[in-house]
Amino acid sequence: MAPNVKSDGRTTRWDRHRAERREEFVLAAVRTIDTLGPDASVADIAAEAGVSKPVLYRYFADKGELHAAVGAWAADLVLARVLSAVLAPATARDRVTAGVAAYLDTLAEHPQAFLLLSRPTSGQDPLGPGKDQIAAKLTRLLGDALRHLGGDAGAAEPWAHAVVGLGTSVGQWWLERHTVSRAAAARYLSDFIWHALSGAAAESGVDLSGLDAGDGDVTPIRSEKHR
């Protein structure tokens, strides 16, 4: 039988190189889209990366996969920043407020690339992969919190999608219109999210202030590094 292809050094010696190079191309795509918008052509992105088009197609099956990679990049960035704010010790409400602030700041850095968070890669998959990624992580966080407090964890997934959907919608409105200050937008958004989650949870007998970290308790929302 043929040897295991994956342990062949002629193949594996390129793994790290490929991953690093792919990341360079994603960053080039982010820069291009930040400049030209999400309709930037593959040729535009290739030019920014300093290669010809067929080189990009060695790393991405098609434009959809390239867009999905940009969306995933944006999701990773958002998650890192929002989670670091949400997981810092504070009252549950202050965590929501800090997460919202981190989200709006991150959005303002790459407004165009963030459109790909919620943009479908094609009509076949209506949920943008980046948005889906964020919703999946939020589902886990909310699910853990609700189970810890004795609530219905089945609500976690729809609520997570609600939070992600409203966040992208209000974020885009704010970027487009700038009719309110960043502080006001952050307040409107965090008030809405806090009351939605705490009120809906309280109705099923769950008190979200059980997640407060003010009194030194270890909360169920742990750093993801420990999972």
Added chain:
Amino acid sequence: MAPNVKSDGRTTRWDRHRAERREEFVLAAVRTIDTLGPDASVADIAAEAGVSKPVLYRYFADKGELHAAVGAWAADLVLARVLSAVLAPATARDRVTAGVAAYLDTLAEHPQAFLLLSRPTSGQDPLGPGKDQIAAKLTRLLGDALRHLGGDAGAAEPWAHAVVGLGTSVGQWWLERHTVSRAAAARYLSDFIWHALSGAAAESGVDLSGLDAGDGDVTPIRSEKHR
């Protein structure tokens, strides 16, 4: 000076005919997109309409305008149904619940065409026109209600965008996954929206149950026909 073009009977005699024909083409587009998805080509839509492509370009400047017309059609349909539910005499909360149910039912009729509610016509305009249309009307409703009850009407616009964003996100998730029943999805969604609005309003001193119609009061949320 040249006569006012708009009062020339040779031009105006076609106005109604043009409007009716345009509507036929929008409906053909809705059918095509419901069948083939939002990536359906202009040629596909023209074939469904029984005309050649250049005929469609007499009514729509480009594909973006055709998509926007589909989004506007979807928004009109949603608004008609949701508003008729929301404006019926009931408690404020029951109105929210009825509006959500109407929304989900409408969504299930034309799942693919509804994707164009939230899909940008191009990278230049990140807000889909259909979604924007719904948010604008919701902004008016919420603004009227908040002013009537003595609250901060400035919150109406971001909250309206939040409601529309979460509605489309959870609606799409539900259509794609169907992991929960329609009744459960409706309950999660309406709980979330109700608590978000009532809780955030209460924090600024506004009691949304002042909008209840149970005791025969005339509410500020009047039928749009009377405006």
Added chain:
DNA sequence: TCTTAATGTTACCAGCGGTAATAGTTAGAT
């Protein structure tokens, strides 16, 4: 009589996403 807008099509074009073909180098496996 002239003008305006309608009716419809085929043929055509530029640009985009994506692919085939070309040739040489480096390092691991046999």
Added chain:
DNA sequence: ATCTAACTATTACCGCTGGTAACATTAAGA
């Protein structure tokens, strides 16, 4: 030493899509 796997890069090419030009006739208003 030889073979293999993946790398380096480009130009030329293709099908498809969105969009447009050109053509000819009819009905109604000015």
